[in-house]
Amino acid sequence: MSYQHIETLSWLGGTDGTLRLIDQTLLPSEVKEIDCRNVETVWEAIKKLRVRGAPAIGISAAYGVITGMQTLPQDASLDAFKNRLNEVIAYLASSRPTAVNLFWALDRMKTKAGSLYGQKAVGGIAGALLGDLLDEAKAIHEEDRTTCRLIGKYGQSVIKDGDTFLTHCNAGGLATADYGTALALFFAAAESGKKISVYADETRPLLQGARLTAWELMQRGIDVTLICDSMAALVMRQGKINGVVVGADRIAANGDTANKIGTYSVAVNAKVHNVPFYVAAPVSTFDLTLPDGSLIPIEERLADEITNGFGKRTAPEGVKVYNPAFDVTPAELITGIITEHGIITPVNTDSVRKTVCRFLVE
Numbered sequence: 001m002s003y004q005h006i007e008t009l010s011w012l013g014g015t016d017g018t019l020r021l022i023d024q025t026l027l028p029s030e031v032k033e034i035d036c037r038n039v040e041t042v043w044e045a046i047k048k049l050r051v052r053g054a055p056a057i058g059i060s061a062a063y064g065v066i067t068g069m070q071t072l073p074q075d076a077s078l079d080a081f082k083n084r085l086n087e088v089i090a091y092l093a094s095s096r097p098t099a100v101n102l103f104w105a106l107d108r109m110k111t112k113a114g115s116l117y118g119q120k121a122v123g124g125i126a127g128a129l130l131g132d133l134l135d136e137a138k139a140i141h142e143e144d145r146t147t148c149r150l151i152g153k154y155g156q157s158v159i160k161d162g163d164t165f166l167t168h169c170n171a172g173g174l175a176t177a178d179y180g181t182a183l184a185l186f187f188a189a190a191e192s193g194k195k196i197s198v199y200a201d202e203t204r205p206l207l208q209g210a211r212l213t214a215w216e217l218m219q220r221g222i223d224v225t226l227i228c229d230s231m232a233a234l235v236m237r238q239g240k241i242n243g244v245v246v247g248a249d250r251i252a253a254n255g256d257t258a259n260k261i262g263t264y265s266v267a268v269n270a271k272v273h274n275v276p277f278y279v280a281a282p283v284s285t286f287d288l289t290l291p292d293g294s295l296i297p298i299e300e301r302l303a304d305e306i307t308n309g310f311g312k313r314t315a316p317e318g319v320k321v322y323n324p325a326f327d328v329t330p331a332e333l334i335t336g337i338i339t340e341h342g343i344i345t346p347v348n349t350d351s352v353r354k355t356v357c358r359f360l361v362e
Contacts, residue, residue: 006022006031007020008021008022008176008177009021009022009059009060009141011138011141012035015066015070016070017134018036018037018067019042019060019064019066019067020034021051023045023050024050024211028214036063036064036067037067039064039065039068039088039091039092042060042061042064043091043094043095046060046061046095047095047096052175053174053176053247054099054248054249054250055147055176056175056176056177057096057102058284059137059140059144061105061106062106062137062140064092065085065089065106065133065137066130066133066134066137068087068091068092069081072126072130074127078117081113081126082113085113089109089110096299097298098249098296099250100249100250100251104284105140105284108140109136113129113132116132144176144177145178147176148173148176148177148178150341151179151280151338152185154338154339154343155185156189158276159242159243160194161193161194162196163242164198164199164240165243165244165245166235166236166266166275167183167199167213168232168244168246168260169201169213170212170247171248171280180216180247181280182247182280184280185245186217186222190220190221196222196223197223197224197225198222198223200213200217200226201228201229201231201232202229203229203260205305214226232265232266232269233272236269236272236275241275242275242276244275244276245280246260246279248279248280248281248285249285249326250287251281252286252287252296253289253349254348255334255347255349255351256294256329257337258293258327259329260326261326261327263329264328264329267334271333276336277329278336279329279334279336279337280339281337282339283339283341283355286356288352293328293331296328298324298326298328299325301324301325303321306321331347332347335347339355339356341355341359
């Protein structure tokens with residue numbers, strides 16, 4: 001299989017370096033990389049979906065901390081460092097509300113800094129601390145690569161040779177550091193020699209399935225068929241689908257899962273048609289502070305994404321619009337949650353805590 005890997009994101013240079021991203025708003029017609037040289041550019045890239053997918057957002061935010069701290073003089077005091085770090089983290093946290101990996105990564109960067117404050121000399125602390133924080137951001141990046149591979153390893157066990165799976169939105173390499181979460185199952189299954197096929201929902205209104213998932217699967221040589229979101233129930237009824245796998249942006253303590261809008265509909269249809277429905281996500285996507293999905297904050301996006309998508313007006317001027325970016329799938333509709341530490345099933349509070357509490361960095 002011929003495949004040219006393109007890094008979704010990378011860090012160029014040392015503590016004075018730059019975050020480089022693929023601008024996903026231009027795919028699939030154009031593959032263009034952008035350089036984020038300051039924290040404002042990183043914030044804009046996250047907000048405008050130039051980088052998207054919960055793990056990739058978290059990694060980008062970690063590197064965004066470095067860009068934000070670069071404005072501080074190398075000889076800045078400890079108090080100045082702390083104040084600036086708090087400002088940068090709060091600013092990046094305001095970019096998008098639903099994907100918990102963003103907050104997990106920022107909390108990890110803040111915790112790392114806190115663990116180092118007493119170890120550094122008071123004079124000239126900024127330069128020394130920034131190097132340690134860059135190492136932490138790189139560790140978050142590298143750990144995600146390993147996590148993706150392990151999700152693929154465990155997840156491909158639910159796919160049999162000859163199966164056809166359906167997926168919604170994009171949870172591939174473009175949403176992570178390497179291999180994806182949901183799409184990792186397909187990549188791992190194909191690499192193990194299984195012949196598989198995939199149906200990809202287009203994923204309205206921003207078409208992540210059409211623009212990104214279909215493109216990624218074709219790049220990997222995996223058989224993919226693109227369908228409108230409204231066709232998912234039909235292909236299940238026709239017996240074309242053996243299973244469903246999606247990613248996640250936040251998972252509550254009981255297993256309720258927030259993912260791209262339309263996922264809940266897919267899960268309901270899967271239940272009606274007796275099709276297994278899986279979620280693939282790292283343990284960093286779990287938010288054990290929330291007992292259930294009713295407390296997950298849901299981002300609402302601009303009306304123009306529906307009424308004037310991709311620059312063409314498709315609705316009358318002045319029409320009211322409701323545009324939540326995510327919905328929540330109840331745990332009872334989920335067959336299993338595939339993590340880097342194995343598959344959680346049945347999906348309930350006890351099984352989630354049994355797996356996640358051992359590994360999640362609080």
